Amino acid sequence: MSSRAPLSKPTSARPRLLDAATRLVREKGFAATSVDDLCADAGVTKGAFFHHFASKEALGVAAADHWAATTSALFAKAAYHAPADPLDRVFAYLDFRAELIAGDVAEFTCLVGTMVQEVHESSPAIRAACDASITGHAETLVADIAEALADHRVEAINPRSLALHTQAVLQGGFILAKARNDPMIARQSVAYLKHYVALLCGVPVPGGEAK
Amino acid sequence: MSSRAPLSKPTSARPRLLDAATRLVREKGFAATSVDDLCADAGVTKGAFFHHFASKEALGVAAADHWAATTSALFAKAAYHAPADPLDRVFAYLDFRAELIAGDVAEFTCLVGTMVQEVHESSPAIRAACDASITGHAETLVADIAEALADHRVEAINPRSLALHTQAVLQGGFILAKARNDPMIARQSVAYLKHYVALLCGVPVPGGEAK
DNA sequence: GACAACATACCAACTGGTCGGTATGTTTTG
DNA sequence: CAAAACATACCGACCAGTTGGTATGTTGTC
Numbered sequence: 001m002s003s004r005a006p007l008s009k010p011t012s013a014r015p016r017l018l019d020a021a022t023r024l025v026r027e028k029g030f031a032a033t034s035v036d037d038l039c040a041d042a043g044v045t046k047g048a049f050f051h052h053f054a055s056k057e058a059l060g061v062a063a064a065d066h067w068a069a070t071t072s073a074l075f076a077k078a079a080y081h082a083p084a085d086p087l088d089r090v091f092a093y094l095d096f097r098a099e100l101i102a103g104d105v106a107e108f109t110c111l112v113g114t115m116v117q118e119v120h121e122s123s124p125a126i127r128a129a130c131d132a133s134i135t136g137h138a139e140t141l142v143a144d145i146a147e148a149l150a151d152h153r154v155e156a157i158n159p160r161s162l163a164l165h166t167q168a169v170l171q172g173g174f175i176l177a178k179a180r181n182d183p184m185i186a187r188q189s190v191a192y193l194k195h196y197v198a199l200l201c202g203v204p205v206p207g208g209e210a211k
Numbered sequence: 212m213s214s215r216a217p218l219s220k221p222t223s224a225r226p227r228l229l230d231a232a233t234r235l236v237r238e239k240g241f242a243a244t245s246v247d248d249l250c251a252d253a254g255v256t257k258g259a260f261f262h263h264f265a266s267k268e269a270l271g272v273a274a275a276d277h278w279a280a281t282t283s284a285l286f287a288k289a290a291y292h293a294p295a296d297p298l299d300r301v302f303a304y305l306d307f308r309a310e311l312i313a314g315d316v317a318e319f320t321c322l323v324g325t326m327v328q329e330v331h332e333s334s335p336a337i338r339a340a341c342d343a344s345i346t347g348h349a350e351t352l353v354a355d356i357a358e359a360l361a362d363h364r365v366e367a368i369n370p371r372s373l374a375l376h377t378q379a380v381l382q383g384g385f386i387l388a389k390a391r392n393d394p395m396i397a398r399q400s401v402a403y404l405k406h407y408v409a410l411l412c413g414v415p416v417p418g419g420e421a422k
Numbered sequence: 423g424a425c426a427a428c429a430t431a432c433c434a435a436c437t438g439g440t441c442g443g444t445a446t447g448t449t450t451t452g
Numbered sequence: 453c454a455a456a457a458c459a460t461a462c463c464g465a466c467c468a469g470t471t472g473g474t475a476t477g478t479t480g481t482c
Contacts, residue, residue: 007478008306011222012457012458013457013458014237027329027332028329028332028333029240029242029329029330031240031242031329032242032329032333034440034441034442035441035442035443036440036442044445044458044459045330045458045459046442046459046460047444047446047447047457047458047459047460047461048457048458048459049455050442050443050444051458052457052458055442055443056442056443065404069433081239096309105331105332105413106332112390113386113390114328115289115388116386116390117328117329117386117389118239118240118327118328119240119241119245120244120316120389120390120392121238121239121316122239122243122319127389127390127392130390131390131391131392134387134389134390135424155244159401161402164387164396164399164400165399165400165403167383167387168380168383168384168386168387168396168400169379169380169383169400170383171382171383171386171387172378172379172380172381172382172384172386173379173383175324175327175328175379175382175386176345176375176378176379176382178328178338179323179324179327179331179338179341179342179345179346180329180342180346181331181338185375186379186380187218188372188375188376189376189379189380190376192373192376192407195407195411196403196407199407199411200406211314223431223432224432244469245466245467246467246468246469247466247467247468255432255433256432256433256434257433257434257468257469257470258432258433258434258471259431259472260433260434260469261468261469261470262430262432262433263431263432266468266469267468269470293445402429405447413433
């Protein structure tokens with residue numbers, strides 16, 4: 001999608017605009033975030049914006065790609081990969097996701113989930129970039145889930161489908177957190193998902209379960 | 212909120228604007244739907260719009276209230292209340308929700324879930340109206356869930372919390388359906404939720420479970 | 423029951439401001 | 453000095469909201 005080489009100095013306009021988009025779009029949504037807003041937040045002029053991005057839509061695609069890159073780096077280096085047992089890794093992943101749900105709503109919610117809800121019909125390019133981010137992240141869970149299910153002789157469940165379900169639960173938790181202005185419900189939904197995986201594999205849910 | 216007596220003829224501007232909002236906001240989002248768009252779709256003039264609604268935000272609140280009223284009427288008369296056993300009613304509710312997920316994305320997704328994602332920070336009034344719609348619907352599930360859990364000696368689960376979780380799963384399914392442009396993932400998430408409830412209560416999941 | 427006083431429902435034209443985007447510069451860098 | 457990386461100034465379209473009006477009731481009073 002982008003053959004633009006990121007060889008410029010790190011304080012250049014492009015990365016600052018992507019950071020601004022990551023912040024502002026999660027706060028206000030894509031349509032309500034104007035190009036002027038982004039420029040003001042990033043401390044660049046409109047000329048710089050349209051030097052780096054052909055259109056606002058192109059920025060949306062780049063922001064989704066940027067989000068995919070930064071989140072995949074975050075999850076790649078996270079500690080939940082450490083446990084030797086696959087099921088423990090799945091539990092650790094869910095615990096990690098629950099830990100991330102804290103503070104202000106705009107800080108823990110998902111950029112691509114927010115964007116795709118608005119533009120899924122009007123912008124096929126942004127929709128595809130958001131899909132790639134969500135589906136790509138789900139794909140990183142498939143191996144652990146598949147091993148965990150196989151270890152516990154669970155045969156009726158498709159690992160890829162369950163991985164996508166985990167993302168649905170997270171996205172839904174974010175929406176209810178926004179509606180109720182309270183992160184708790186999102187953490188609780190992750191806890192329910194963890195409980196489901198435990199029941200599925202016939203093990204006690206690690207770390208208590210009062211809800 | 213409105214002391215306006217609905218004595219006027221049924222083809223007046225107000226209900227047609229609410230219907231237009233229900234349709235257009237689900238397609239394009241709240242910010243991307245202009246007052247002119249709404250007027251054109253409803254076949255009324257801008258003067259009529261601002262006669263009935265003080266602002267675009269006021270229409271958003273009214274649309275959320277209208278959504279709460281129409282959906283609660285739909286669910287109140289649905290057949291899933293028929294089974295004598297509470298757990299069967301919960302399963303029937305989830306089957307009903309899965310049945311509704313069909314056709315074009317904008318036809319089965321949730322107006323208030325879409326709206327609240329965009330305006331949760333910028334408009335407290337719309338956020339509260341959307342919260343009331345979601346939380347109010349979840350509340351209609353609490354009694355059946357509580358009875359079902361009690362019948363099967365499940366004590367560690369709070370019925371109200373589980374009711375909210377069902378709504379999170381649905382909202383998350385809608386987002387993934389938008390991202391992937393495919394309703395299947397949303398129906399599948401409801402199937403996972405049904406499976407969870409079955410495991411929780413120690414009964415076989417009714418109606419098969421291949422995923 | 424006639425008529426003034428008022429209320430509701432709507433309309434066409436308009437306003438100030440903001441939108442995404444462009445044209446044309448100037449500065450920085452290899 | 454050439455190209456990339458900006459900055460300034462601007463454009464037409466569109467935005468939410470306002471204006472001053474009309475047509476059609478409804479209501480109170482004698």
